[in-house]
Amino acid sequence: MNTSSSSSDDGLSNSRSSPLTPQLVLLNSEGGGKATPPSKKKAQRMDRGSEEYRLRRERNNLAVKKSRLKSKQKAQDTLQRVNQLKEENERLEAKIKLLTKELSVLKDLFLEHAHNLAESVPSETSAAGQEQATP
Amino acid sequence: MNTSSSSSDDGLSNSRSSPLTPQLVLLNSEGGGKATPPSKKKAQRMDRGSEEYRLRRERNNLAVKKSRLKSKQKAQDTLQRVNQLKEENERLEAKIKLLTKELSVLKDLFLEHAHNLAESVPSETSAAGQEQATP
DNA sequence: AATCATTGCGCAATGC
DNA sequence: CGCATTGCGCAATGAT
Numbered sequence: 001m002n003t004s005s006s007s008s009d010d011g012l013s014n015s016r017s018s019p020l021t022p023q024l025v026l027l028n029s030e031g032g033g034k035a036t037p038p039s040k041k042k043a044q045r046m047d048r049g050s051e052e053y054r055l056r057r058e059r060n061n062l063a064v065k066k067s068r069l070k071s072k073q074k075a076q077d078t079l080q081r082v083n084q085l086k087e088e089n090e091r092l093e094a095k096i097k098l099l100t101k102e103l104s105v106l107k108d109l110f111l112e113h114a115h116n117l118a119e120s121v122p123s124e125t126s127a128a129g130q131e132q133a134t135p
Numbered sequence: 136m137n138t139s140s141s142s143s144d145d146g147l148s149n150s151r152s153s154p155l156t157p158q159l160v161l162l163n164s165e166g167g168g169k170a171t172p173p174s175k176k177k178a179q180r181m182d183r184g185s186e187e188y189r190l191r192r193e194r195n196n197l198a199v200k201k202s203r204l205k206s207k208q209k210a211q212d213t214l215q216r217v218n219q220l221k222e223e224n225e226r227l228e229a230k231i232k233l234l235t236k237e238l239s240v241l242k243d244l245f246l247e248h249a250h251n252l253a254e255s256v257p258s259e260t261s262a263a264g265q266e267q268a269t270p
Numbered sequence: 271a272a273t274c275a276t277t278g279c280g281c282a283a284t285g286c
Numbered sequence: 287c288g289c290a291t292t293g294c295g296c297a298a299t300g301a302t
Contacts, residue, residue: 081217
């Protein structure tokens, strides 16, 4: 229930009242020309007020929103898939039940027939042998 | 893992350079007991530095983490369920295939038999042999 | 009124 | 470089 309207926190809070400065990220410490390995300037000069910075932030925020939306979408899809599969499953089970029943009927018919044959024509105890009872 | 560790974002940023000031929320305006309209506005006394505040934040952060973990867990479960259902589906389809084949064979037998009867010449005790169910 | 649970959002680090 | 992901904290809101 949100119209994606901005709200709360925008990284803007500057009330001077906190006695305990929660120590902020120290930036731009610039290696004291000592143990700094042969690395280029990895100095993070993210001048919070820089236009560059602000621009990047905005872009990232956008990307983040997009990504999250996508993620949620996917999750929902997955959920839907579950239902879909469940339905399919039920369908298949019903079919199996039907087929099983049909098979059963046919087999019974076979047996009956065989029996009749035996009764009327005891010529030979043929047929009726491949009954593989499955409990 | 993390317990009360601070990192990034401390809600401290205040560079006024952007053309669009996103208007900040002023809090604690507490009417000086004067022209305050007949509304008992809940003064949000969230003194950023308050111990109360800090405590609440920490608790919430914990709750958030918990909630998110749970959420992820659930998502993963759902994904697993999909695979499970897919497997089940395949199993069922295989079974259907088998049953269908069996049925087909039986029906053919029936037809053949009926045909033979119609011919009134059951001489050819043909067939009836491919009942090779489960090896 | 208080507390925990959810959720949207921005920041920053990290993965392509 | 730039977008995409992801962990994290903040604050509003929902649910008890």
